[in-house]
Amino acid sequence: MKKENECNRIMDIYLGLDKGERVPLEVTLHLLTCSKCRKQVRLLKSAEKLTRAPLEVPVPIDDAAILSVMKSIDPNYSSTKNPISITKWIVGGIAMILFMLTFGLSSFQEADKGFLITFYIVFALAITSYCALFVGTNMDYFVKMIKTKKILK
């Protein structure tokens, strides 16, 4: 029974270690002498590898899995055509910038500094998220563009 407690204590220490942290000498010594704990550590390590493995596999954009997920969200989704055309995105972006600039300039005189700072932060955030959304939803287009450029070189 005393041996059992020692094993539990050692496994507790082992499980408490951070990733990449050096294994303490007493744990190493115990693992050298105790086959039961050695086996447990080996199992833990292979389990860790298994859970990490899928993330290391690069997933292509047109992966069938992604496609089926997209189809379940939007039955009309097709990877070959963009849901919204690039032109519409650009027109929408310019319209948004114009609207915000007009709004900003018209309230320039009466507004105080605090309001303007808030306005410009919101403005910057809106533009940033718009660009991110634009790139995100048109990833296919950009990937194709990059690939084409590489071929042309």
Ligand SMILES: [Zn+2]
């Ligand atoms: Zn042990």
